[in-house]
Amino acid sequence: MAQAVRYAEYGGPEVLRLEEIDLPEPGPGEVRLAVRAAGMNPVDWKIRRGLFTPGQELAEPRGTGVEASGVVEAVGPDVDTAAPGDEVFAGVGSGALATHVIARADSLVHKPDWLSFEEAAALPVASETAARTLRYLNVQSGQTLLVHAAAGAVGLVAGQLAIARGLTVIGTASEARHEVLRELGVHPVAYGDGWVDRVREAAPDGIDVVLDGSGRGVLKESVALTGDPAKVVTIADGSAADHGVHFTSGGNEKVPAAEVFAEVLPLLHAGKLRLPIARTFPLAQAADAHRLSEDGHVLGKIVLEVG
Structure with missing residues (x-):
């Protein structure tokens, strides 16, 4: 089993629940990450509030979070760029605030040793x-x-x-x-x-x-x-x-992760680029992280610590 922060209806941070879910299985071109940290973005609470889907209701519970760092735990068919044990970070479709998440193999960036999981999770978006x-x-x-x-x-x-x-x-x-x-x-x-x-x-x-x-x-x-x-x-x-x-x-305007981080990682390592982490929260306090993001005036990124 895995755990994930989900919500069954649109609303304020109070709709978020930490629930047990089945362990997700990677499909073709995908990997499963054991999440170590996940980034918080304004788009997360905007989706949770239903700002992009006015008048609609959720058909089923939904996860939250679109960027994570962690360790590759399993790979699906046709994946030859990552292997179990690799430390990586990536933008994901949804559900990053969880113990495990599925990511596309072509979105993965291998995490250098000098970068922490928390710092890496703040970077993709x-x-x-x-x-x-x-x-x-x-x-x-x-x-x-x-x-x-x-x-x-x-x-x-x-x-x-x-x-x-x-x-x-x-x-x-x-x-x-x-x-x-x-x-x-x-x-x-x-x-x-x-x-x-x-x-x-x-x-x-x-x-x-x-x-x-x-x-x-x-x-x-x-x-x-x-x-x-x-x-x-x-x-x-x-x-x-x-x-x-x-x-x-x-x-379809997105810049490929490999292109983005070919520029970003050397600048980070040289100290010419910094992205401060404003605050970290445990996964169980995801509602507080959403609340802080929604309040605004955050310098840098909010990060959820998972593993």
Whole structure:
């Protein structure tokens, strides 16, 4: 048997239950991981609340969590890139908050010894999203990138990747996060009323491209700053089309894990990229992890410790 955090109805964190389930079996091209840690993302509580499926009810209990680290325990047919005992991390379809989870073999990244399971579990979603948005913006050395919600997980990784690629990065964030952003090489400005003037003061030569990770209604002004909606991308604002801005949530736009981590892991190892872990929770306290994420204002990632 295995254990998994699941919910049988949409709602608040209180709907989450730690339940016993049958041990999942990997199919063709899949592996079963014995989970050691799982990352928490805002999309997890948005799905749990039913924000993407208004008016619908769950047909059966559903798991939560889309990224995990662990040890390969079993492999399905046609898998020759991983073997039992391998320490790996990956983005998964769902159900990462569990003792065991199924992952596609082609999504696995082998975990180096210098990276902890908790650190590894925090990486897949934020790293892929950051790489995807920078690829869409076609960022170039010498440009200036504005990141809204620069202290969120995606903003932190995107900002540091951009700096490593030779860009100047301006980031909006609460003033409590400014010192951390400065340490990472990001030029922080406070969000809220007057942010446009503060950005212009911080970047007198202008803003070339914008990544919106906040969803706080900043798209109109961001387009005005760049002069072109194609130079703005959002991962958080559903009104993107109203402004001619591209909204990206993954799907067929995703960057392959091998490509993402060929860049990310060397930067992590060299100390040129950091993704702070805001707090860890045991699996039995998954509701508290969801609650903290939903409250917002988390610096970095929330991680669930499993094994």
